[in-house]
Amino acid sequence: MKLEDKLSTVVKEMKPSGIRKFFDVAKQIEDVISLGVGEPDFDTPWHIREAGIYSVEQGHTHYTENAGLPALRQQICEYYKERYQLDYAPDSDCLVTIGGSEAIDNCFRALLNPGDEVIVATPCFVSYEPTVHLTGGVVKYLQLRSEDAFKVTPEALEACITDKSKLLMINFPGNPTGGTMSEEDYAKLVPIIKKHELIVISDEIYSELIYEGKHTSLAHFDEIKDQVLIINGFSKAFAMTGWRLGYLLGPSTIIKAVTKIHQYAIMSAPTVSQYAAIEALKNGQKNVDAMRLAYKARRNLIVDGFNKMGLPTHLPKGAFYIFPDIRPTGLSSDEFCERLIKEQRVACVPGSAFGEAGAGFIRVSYASSLEEIKEALTRISQFVEQFNVKPSNT
Ligand SMILES: Cc1ncc(COP(=O)(O)O)c(C=O)c1O
Incomplete structure (x- = not known):
């Protein structure tokens, strides 16, 4: 008997989460800065x-x-x-x-x-x-x-x-x-x-x-x-x-x-x-207000950083993610994230993990400290330099 045959058809056809798949790669590499996770870096007050x-x-x-x-x-x-x-x-x-x-x-x-x-x-x-x-x-x-x-x-x-x-x-x-x-x-x-x-x-x-x-x-x-x-x-x-x-x-x-x-x-x-x-x-509420202020400062820094690299990034008004357009590099979102983590040890999530409409984009979480974000921006811009993209005005 093959236990696999006992599984429901829907579950057999269910794809593993594109986010998880990517983090398995990240775990095997040392000194990775993760801008991939979708959760606050703050501990519960x-x-x-x-x-x-x-x-x-x-x-x-x-x-x-x-x-x-x-x-x-x-x-x-x-x-x-x-x-x-x-x-x-x-x-x-x-x-x-x-x-x-x-x-x-x-x-x-x-x-x-x-x-x-x-x-x-x-x-x-x-x-x-x-x-x-x-x-x-x-x-x-x-x-x-x-x-x-x-x-x-x-x-x-x-x-x-x-x-x-x-x-x-x-x-x-x-x-x-x-x-x-x-x-x-x-x-x-x-x-x-x-x-x-x-x-x-x-x-x-x-x-x-x-x-x-x-x-x-x-x-x-x-x-x-x-x-x-x-x-x-x-x-x-x-x-x-x-x-x-x-x-x-x-x-x-x-x-x-x-x-x-x-x-x-x-x-x-x-x-x-x-x-x-x-x-x-x-x-x-006071804790929420303080965390919101911290996220806002991080958002401004990271959006500016990506646009300066030439990856058009719209200024999001909410949540703690940016969604840069990485098409100017000529890479797919999967290739971009895989090479970024291997070459510069920064983890982001390919936009395609969130549906076909996300292809050509990456999700970058700014629920990380300002220091980590600054270091990640330095590493990402070193990675992007090799593709000769022009700064964007978005
Ligand atoms: C859009 C969205 N909805 C729901 C959830 C699930 O959150 P919860 O921890 O409340 O289950 C998440 C978690 O990342 C999310 O991003």
């Missing part, structure tokens, strides 16, 4: 860690309510009201999940029947496509373009719609591009979403990391608010990736359906993390 430790000392070592601690759901809804002026009811419109990752997976499972189409704005976070495939859903790619500052345009959205379209998956501020959408940008999409009765899954995990303007959401438009599911979490804003905590906000009918899956598959999100998250929302 101490008072948040203490709240977690204290909860364990108090004996909070049991399951919680399936949907999450009522006190945490209350805090999440108050936070969304205060920060983003959106009303959600803690008892019916909020589910606490294991990271934004679980919320993404469970939304697809709750909403898709085989053959239903999901319009995915791409290049995008690596989990969207495989988790759609696990449900038998079909991905339709909406290609984000650097000339549109990686925004979803109404024309691009219209072009993806068929009679099987059910969901629109978006992520602003975006991974891997750092792209953002303004209220005016979203307003142009609203009539299309309404007309075609699309359900929008809005991954807002980087909502706290906006450097110009303010974060906005499609849920602000009353006429489609019931068609929008918001995914957010603690990983990026509060530097809490290892605590594995996120949440979903949306209309009660869908939250109830997603909670059914969560109840059987997960039971409840980690209790210690839920207590820490209450502290994060109550008293962590």
